[in-house]
Amino acid sequence: MTGILLFGSFAVLLILGVPICISLGLSSVVGLLASGFDLGMLPDTIYASVCKYALLAVPFFVLAGAIMEYAGISEKLIHFADTCVGHRKSGLITVVVITSCFFAAISGSGAAAVAALGGILIPAMVDAKYDRGMSSVLVSASGAIGIIIPPSIGYVVYASIVNVSVSDLFLAGIIPGILLGVSYIVVAVWLSRNNHEIIRHEPASGKERWDAFKDAFWGLLMPVIILGGIYGGIFTPTEAAAVAVIYGLIVGIFIYKKITMKNILTVLRSAAISSATVMYVVACASVFAWILTTSHVATDLSDAMMSISNNKIILLLLVNVVFLIAGCFLDGSSAYYIFLPVILPILQALDVDLVQAGVFITVNIAIGLITPPIGINLYVGAGIAGVTVSSLVKKVIPFVLGGIIVLLLLTFVPQLSVGILHLAG
Template sequence: MISLTLFGLFTLLLVVGTPIAISLGLASTAALLISGKVGINFVPQGLVTAIDSFPLMAVPFFILSGELMGQGGLSQRLLNTGKIFFGRYSGGLAIIAVATCVFFAAISGSGPATVAAIGAILFPAMAREGYRPSFSAGLVASAGSLGVIIPPSIPMVIYATSANVSVTKMFMAGIIPGLLIGLALIGYAWWQSRKEGQRPQEERIDAREAAGILWDAKWALLVPVIILGGIYGGVFTPTEAAAIGVAYGLVIGLFVYRELKVAALYRLFASAALTTATVMLIVGTATVFGRVLAIERIPVMLADAVTETVSSPVVLMLLMNVLLLVIGTFMETLAAIIIMTPILLPLVTAAGISPEHFGIVMIVNLAIGMVTPPVGVNLFVASRVARISLTDVVKGTTRPLVLLMLLLLVITYVPAFSLWLPSLFGM
C-alpha cells in the first residue's frame, strides 16, 4: 500500500503536469501519513538536512559561473579557437560546434547551458553556410549533453553526494567517456556534413592571425585548466573550485573582455538564483522521497528480488541501462539521480560493480534522456534558440542518438574507460 501510494501518486501528479519537486513532496507526505512510522515533521526536516551539504554548495556556484562565462565573451573566444583547428575540414562549422560544446562543458557543468551558449552563436552562422536547421539544432542538442558528462558536472556532484563517493573521483572518471563521446560526435558531424555537400571554409587563417586568436582566447582556455587542475592537484575542493570559477568569470567578463555589463549582473544573478532554487527544491524533495523508500525497505526488497532472478552482471547492467533510458525520457536528471541511486546502487555493488563506474553509466543514460522526448530539456532549449519546431530538432537528433546509445554500451561494458584515470592517480 505504501509503495502504491508513493509511486502511484507521484506518477499521477506528473501526468497532470504538477512540477516534479511538488510531485515528489506530496507523494512522500501522503506515504508518510498512511505509514505512520514517522511524524509529518520528517518532511520539512528532510528538506533542510538534504541540502545541508558542503559538496552541494558547488551546485549554485557552477550554475552562476556558467551564466557568467556564457555571457562574458568566453564562448565566442572558444568558437574562434575552433575555427583555427577545424575550419579547413568539410563541415568545419559542424565540427566546431561539437568541439566548442566539449570545451564549454568543462566550464558550465550543465547540458542546457551548453546548448544555449553555443547555439546562440553558431546557429545563425551555420544557417548562413547552408546547414539544415534541423541538423544544426540536433547536433548541438546532442553535443550539449556532454555538459553533464565532462567535469565539472552538476549531476556528478549530486550523484557523489547521494552515493557517498568522492566528487573528485567522479569528475576524473567522466573525462575519458566524455572525450570519447565528443570525438564520436565530431566524426558524425564530419561524415554527415560531407554527405550533405558542405565544403571547407574558403577563408584561410594565417599563422599570425591564428596566434592573435589564441592569445585573445587564453583567458577562456585557462578556465578548465584552473578549475580541473586545481581539483585534481589537490589545491582546492570542487566546491571551492566552483566559487573560484564565479570570481574568475566576473573578473574576465567585466574587466578583461568587457562584454559583461554591470547592468546585466542583476539579470544573471536572478536567473542563477531561480535555477538554483529549482534544483535545490528538487534535491530536497527527492531526498525525502528516497528516505521514505529506505524506511519502507523498498530498495532492500527490490535488491533481494533482482539478485534471486539475475545472476549475471552483464544482464544486470543491460537491465539497468534499459530502466535508466526509460526514466531519463520522463524524469528530470537530478531528481532521477537522487531517487534511483539508493534503489539501484545496492544491486550493482552486490554484483561487484564499482559505484563510480555505475555513476558514469547512470549519468550517460540520463544525458541521453536530455535529447529524447517528451522531457528532453536540450531539445526545448535548442528549439527556442534555433527558432525551429521541436519536431525538426527531434529529427536532427535521430542519428546522434543511435551513436550515443552504441557508446553507452561501450562505456557500460568496458569499465576501464571510467576507472583507468582515477586508478592512475591512485584513487
C-alpha cells in the first residue's frame, strides 16, 4: 500500500506539472504518513543525506563550470576544434562532438553544455547548410556526454548513494564518453550523407592552429589539472573541485579577462541557483529512497524483478529499460535515489561491478536527456534552434539507437569501462 501511495502521488503530481523536486518532497510526506512514521524524521533524514563529504564537490564543480562558461572558454574550444577538423566533409559534426566532450569535462552538466555551445554551434551548422533539426539534435545529444565524461556531478551523486569511489567512476567514464561521442559522429555523418550542399571551411594554416591552441590552452588544461591531480594522489575529487574553482577564477580574471567585479556576482548567482536545485532534489529524493527501503517496498520490487528470470542478460536488460524510461522523465539525481534502492540488490545478486553499473546507468540517463517526452537537452536545443520538439522526434531516433548500441556494449563488456581501472592499478 505504501508503495502505491508513494509512486501514485508522485506520478499524479508530475502529471499536474508540479516540479520534480517538489513532487518528490510531497510524495515523500505522503509515504511517511502512510507508513506511520513521525514527520519529525523528515529533517533528520534530509540532513543525513546532504551532509556527505562527497556531495561537497557538487557546488564546487557547478561553480567551476559557470566560471569557465562566463570566461568565454566555449568559443575558444570551438575555434580550436574548427581549425583542426573543420575543413573536412564531416568536420563541423566532429567539431560539435569534440567541443562538447571538452566542455563536458569542464562543466559536468548536460544542459549547461547545450546552453553554452548551442548558441554558437547550431547557427554555424545551419550556415554550413546542415539540416537545422539534425544540428539541434546533434548538439543536444553531444551535450549529454557532459554527465559521462569526468568530472561528472552524476557520478558524485551515484557514489554518495552506493558508497563507491568517485575517482574510480571518473576514470571508468572516460572511454564510455568517447565511445558515445564517436557513435553520434557516425550517426550524424550517415544522416548527412546525401546532403551535397554542405559548405566546408577553408583549411587552417599551421600558424592559425597554433594560435587557436594557445588561445584555448588554459581551458584545455582545466580537466588535465583536475584528473591529473586526482590520479596523481595530490588531492581528492572534492578537493579537486575546489581547485577547479580557484583555477577558473585565475584564468577568467587574469588571463582571459572576461570575469570582472561587475559580472562575478552573476556567475555566483548562476552557480548558486544550479547548486541549490541539485541539492534540493538530493534532499527530497533521499527521503523518498529512505521510505522505499525502510517500508520494504524496494525489497519487494527487487524480488518481483528477480522472479521474472534468473538469466543475467535478461535482468541487466531490464535494469537498463528501467533507467532508460526513468531518464525520459527524471533528472539523474532523482533517478538514482528513486531506483537504486530497487536495482542495487539485483546488481549485487548478479555480481555486477558497481563502478561498471554506475557508468552504464549514467549512460542511460544521458540517452534519456534527448528522449521525448521530457528530454531536457532536446528542449534546450530546440529552443536555441527555433524549432519545436515534436519536429525533432524522427531526427532523434537514430541518435537514441546509436546511444543504445554503446549502452549494450558497456553493459555486457565491462572491460570498456572498468578495464582502465585494472590497467591503472
